[in-house]
Amino acid sequence: DAKTTQPTSMDCAEGRAANLPCNHSTISGNEYVYWYRQIHSQGPQYIIHGLKNNETNEMASLIITEDRKSSTLILPHATLRDTAVYYCIVRFRGNTGTASKLTFGTGTRLQVTL
């Protein structure tokens, strides 16, 4: 069963903010929201994760709704190098076991254009 739902694809103009949504309506209190991205022909790259508070790092911001049923990854000033597939993943916060595995879905293909 898919634990997250993301749009298949999105476009964004270079220099603009890219807002990538993710629905995770069945998320439990013990599950984190993770975001990874995969640029063509490369391995996935960790971006950010959060539990219930909004998070920001040098790559992006993560906004999680108060009910935790959805989140948005924000790339504040998208560049052509941000063109990639972005994966939203719900993952158990425990240290081991099946529920803690990082399971990738199909993600959102973000195309940044001039």
Place this chain on the structure above:
Amino acid sequence: DAGVIQSPRHEVTEMGQEVTLRCKPISGHDYLFWYRQTMMRGLELLIYFNNNVPIDDSGMPEDRFSAKMPNASFSTLKIQPSEPRDSAVYFCASSYGFGVGGYTFGSGTRLTVV
């Protein structure tokens, strides 16, 4: 740090031959993961190790696949005999403490079995 290093980058082999993929994790990371990526099935976790010990190999497709981690700095994924349906990109990833802070992926090995 050079990151997670995988070799070879590309491998073309004939059906029935043995194939060995190699991975050097980041020094100090205690978890190592092998993933496979195909167009049809996306990114799939095959097996993971903790402190060189295999913990979960439930994703290994069949007995033709085997993985080892003889020490903290080296792991192999072997396919014997190889089949055309094994053609995929194989990624190795490592993390510290099951990756609450994210996994680091290698650049992958693109395997083609003809």
